[in-house]
Amino acid sequence: MYFMPDLPTRGPEVLGPLFDQVVEESGAHGGLLLLLPPGEPMLFAALLSGFPAKYVGPWTRIWLQSNFAIARSARERRQIWMGPSERALLYPESAVAAPYPYAVVDTPLVTGDTLWGVLNLLWPGSHPPEPVPEELKVVDAGAHRLSKLLNRCAEDGHPVRPHRRPLVVHRQEANHYRADEARAGAHFAERLPGGGLGMNLEGEVTFVTAAAADLLGTARGDLIGALPWEALPWLSDLVYEDSYRRALFTRLPTSFTALRPPDVWLSFRLFPGASGISVRLKRTAAPAGTATSGIPARTTEAAALTPTTDEAPTRVGSLYHLMQLATVLSQAVEVQDVVKIVCSPVMSAFDAEGIALLTVDGARLRLLGHRGLPEEATRMIDGRLVDIATPAARCILEQEALYFSSPQEMDHAFSGWSARSRLSAFAMMPLTALGRPVGCVAFGYREPHRFGSGYRTLFTSLSGLLAQALDRAQLYDTQHQLARRLQDLLLPTALPEIPGLQVAARYRPATRGVEIGGDFYDLIRLDSGCAAAIGDVQGHNVTAAALMGQVRTAVHATAGARPDEVLTRANKLLTDLDAGLFTSCLYAHVDFATHRAVLATAGHPPPLLLDPEGQVTILDVPPGPLLGIEPDALYTPMETPLPPGSALLLYTDGLVETPGTDIDVSLAELADHLRRTAGSPPDAIADGLLRQAPGSTAGTDDVALILIRREDDQD
Numbered sequence: 001m002y003f004m005p006d007l008p009t010r011g012p013e014v015l016g017p018l019f020d021q022v023v024e025e026s027g028a029h030g031g032l033l034l035l036l037p038p039g040e041p042m043l044f045a046a047l048l049s050g051f052p053a054k055y056v057g058p059w060t061r062i063w064l065q066s067n068f069a070i071a072r073s074a075r076e077r078r079q080i081w082m083g084p085s086e087r088a089l090l091y092p093e094s095a096v097a098a099p100y101p102y103a104v105v106d107t108p109l110v111t112g113d114t115l116w117g118v119l120n121l122l123w124p125g126s127h128p129p130e131p132v133p134e135e136l137k138v139v140d141a142g143a144h145r146l147s148k149l150l151n152r153c154a155e156d157g158h159p160v161r162p163h164r165r166p167l168v169v170h171r172q173e174a175n176h177y178r179a180d181e182a183r184a185g186a187h188f189a190e191r192l193p194g195g196g197l198g199m200n201l202e203g204e205v206t207f208v209t210a211a212a213a214d215l216l217g218t219a220r221g222d223l224i225g226a227l228p229w230e231a232l233p234w235l236s237d238l239v240y241e242d243s244y245r246r247a248l249f250t251r252l253p254t255s256f257t258a259l260r261p262p263d264v265w266l267s268f269r270l271f272p273g274a275s276g277i278s279v280r281l282k283r284t285a286a287p288a289g290t291a292t293s294g295i296p297a298r299t300t301e302a303a304a305l306t307p308t309t310d311e312a313p314t315r316v317g318s319l320y321h322l323m324q325l326a327t328v329l330s331q332a333v334e335v336q337d338v339v340k341i342v343c344s345p346v347m348s349a350f351d352a353e354g355i356a357l358l359t360v361d362g363a364r365l366r367l368l369g370h371r372g373l374p375e376e377a378t379r380m381i382d383g384r385l386v387d388i389a390t391p392a393a394r395c396i397l398e399q400e401a402l403y404f405s406s407p408q409e410m411d412h413a414f415s416g417w418s419a420r421s422r423l424s425a426f427a428m429m430p431l432t433a434l435g436r437p438v439g440c441v442a443f444g445y446r447e448p449h450r451f452g453s454g455y456r457t458l459f460t461s462l463s464g465l466l467a468q469a470l471d472r473a474q475l476y477d478t479q480h481q482l483a484r485r486l487q488d489l490l491l492p493t494a495l496p497e498i499p500g501l502q503v504a505a506r507y508r509p510a511t512r513g514v515e516i517g518g519d520f521y522d523l524i525r526l527d528s529g530c531a532a533a534i535g536d537v538q539g540h541n542v543t544a545a546a547l548m549g550q551v552r553t554a555v556h557a558t559a560g561a562r563p564d565e566v567l568t569r570a571n572k573l574l575t576d577l578d579a580g581l582f583t584s585c586l587y588a589h590v591d592f593a594t595h596r597a598v599l600a601t602a603g604h605p606p607p608l609l610l611d612p613e614g615q616v617t618i619l620d621v622p623p624g625p626l627l628g629i630e631p632d633a634l635y636t637p638m639e640t641p642l643p644p645g646s647a648l649l650l651y652t653d654g655l656v657e658t659p660g661t662d663i664d665v666s667l668a669e670l671a672d673h674l675r676r677t678a679g680s681p682p683d684a685i686a687d688g689l690l691r692q693a694p695g696s697t698a699g700t701d702d703v704a705l706i707l708i709r710r711e712d713d714q715d
Contacts, residue, residue: 011160012167015149015150016167016169019033019119022119022121023049025138026135026139028121030051032056035162036115036117037161042061042062042064045059045162045166047167051201052201059120067091069104070106073107079139079140081103081136082103083103083130098245101125103122103124103128103131105131109143109147109150111147116146121139122249190211195209195216197281200275203227205223205224205226206276215281247270251273256268265287266282334476334477338357347443350459350462354370354423354445355442355443357369358381359470360386364383365382365384365385374420380420390414401429403428405451406448421444429460430463431470438467441466443459492523496525498525500592500644501708502682503706504681506686508704518548518581518702519535520548521535521705522556524556527560529593532648533586534586534705535585536585537583550574551585551627554569555587560589563599563637564600567585568635570583570585571627571628575630584604586601588648595710596641596642597642598639599639602624602635606667607649608674610647610649610678611645614675614679615675644711645710645712646710647682647708648709652703655670655689655690656670689705
């Protein structure tokens with residue numbers, strides 16, 4: 001029987017025994033348990049094992065839309081395994097935070113339709129690249145028990161919620177040494193050549209041999225309880241701390257050589273284990289080509305990034321955090337992408353409890369997005385004139401960062417602002433791109449907060465990245481609006497309502513950067529029925545769209561003539577224009593009186609005919625050359641029955657073409673999909689076809705389609 005804690009407990013400690021059990025029984029050397037509170041866009045680290053909390057900063061809060069395996073496991077609700085060498089290839093943004101080889105598995109915690117979080121477990125870098133079935137069996141069983149407990153707590157009215165910081169689950173040591181055994185061990189270490197250090201998982205020194213103290217040039221008392229890279233200035237280079245992190249994450253021996261000024265070179269070899277790290281050190285020769293005196297230049301660079309408060313991110317962790325945010329921001333396209341990133345991963349990275357992103361719109365400030373601020377504060381910001389009466393306006397006008405560590409400081413500069421914002425401290429950074437003010441970003445804190453040099457350096461670095469991302473996104477939004485306006489003018493705003501005919505049309509552009517393409521469709525009312533046309537102009541840009549508008553106009557102007565003659569005239573127009581872009585087109589004339597359709601094609605994919613019995617035929621329309629190539633090209637029409645209850649599907653190649661897939665296979669799949677949905681309304685069929693199109697969320701080609709169905713009662 002597994003231990004079941006008292007259910008009234010709401011903190012993550014209720015999960016501690018089960019979490020510790022799965023870590024131990026799986027053979028993992030550590031891991032995280034992350035929880036997803038209802039309505040939150042991110043996972044929060046709740047429990048931690050095998051690592052000090054100070055190095056889990058990048059994983060303390062993980063945005064669900066980020067390119068982390070943990071986030072993907074949650075989104076897709078599936079287990080993800082990565083061998084020691086796979087993570088950097090599959091998830092480079094995640095690997096930036098800990099660029100070391102180790103095996104990892106992420107398992108979603110799910111009960112029914114409810115996602116509770118993710119169980120993340122790590123194995124040493126020596127683990128085989130493939131998962132061990134026995135280990136995964138333990139992981140799956142542990143995830144199942146954790147999910148059941150989370151579900152039970154929620155059903156009993158006491159859901160488990162993460163604390164602000166993850167709780168560290170300390171694993172019990174199997175062996176407890178008596179005092180005489182400990183003394184014997186110390187004497188044993190003293191007799192070995194060279195020096196020895198003992199470090200706990202936090203990196204603090206717990207044991208020092210006399211030889212080690214002599215080699216390091218310091219007293220034992222100055223080392224016990226200290227971090228080596230803080231107690232010894234010549235070890236403050238980030239490279240040395242990173243070696244400790246590597247040993248911690250991979251559980252593999254690591255080594256480095258360091259210079260103890262003025263001229264003593266020491267070799268350090270780290271041997272990690274479940275309870276800490278043992279270090280062997282000895283004198284060694286200077287590395288080839290290395291100066292024999294002085295402190296490495298990197299130490300000076302590292303010092304500039306070293307935070308001065310205990311609350312600031314760790315030195316190495318802060319650099320990785322910034323690199324992660326740079327990667328995420330580089331992927332932002334629209335302004336709302338930037339807003340989401342600011343209100344989730346950026347806010348989390350700096351432990352802010354309130355955040356606001358503003359831009360300059362003419363002479364006024366515009367609030368793009370915020371989180372954790374009261375409505376009164378947002379009203380005072382949004383729409384205000386850019387003057388120095390508000391912190392945001394002053395920050396932008398003077399292009400200077402503002403830091404207020406207490407309510408008193410805030411109110412001294414801006415009377416009553418602490419009460420309106422309900423904050424006790426905030427930092428506000430100007431956003432400048434190419435020398436032009438773009439806006440500002442503000443970080444708020446509920447309690448007084450000291451902004452040391454480390455925080456200020458990171459805030460400054462972030463503001464530069466954020467300014468570039470916001471400037472790019474605003475430019476994209478402007479181009480997007482213009483492109484969409486042009487696209488709307490070129491495509492029919494609404495298809496005509498024709499008695500006896502049901503119609504559905506869809507269009508999806510491929511190019512996200514401009515979001516405009518050359519595909520078009522049209523439906524034209526005729527005296528004896530209707531005409532339907534669809535086409536695809538080469539390219540995905542404004543030029544293609546403009547030419548598409550001309551082709552559509554030419555087809556519309558000649559509608560009612562024989563389909564082959566419509567294409568001949570459109571071809572003559574394109575060759576006269578000499579636009580250098582080729583166009584495919586399919587034109588169908590539907591005659592209600594004779595229940596027949598006449599079609600002609602200019603290099604376009606074949607249409608599909610759905611008969612009243614639900615059978616689908618791929619119509620083999622005689623091919624003709626693309627429009628705009630041969631001035632004297634001729635096109636051959638084809639006639640087919642179109643009785644009441646039947647439907648005709650016209651589409652562009654983006655609906656069926658997939659790289660590496662035979663077009664006949666894709667057409668067969670399209671016909672099968674149409675057959676299976678034959679009884680649905682045209683709009684539902686069209687939506688389904690668009691969803692199953694290649695690259696349905698980010699296509700590589702434009703997609704257009706038009707589906708016309710003869711009603712059963714049409715005479």
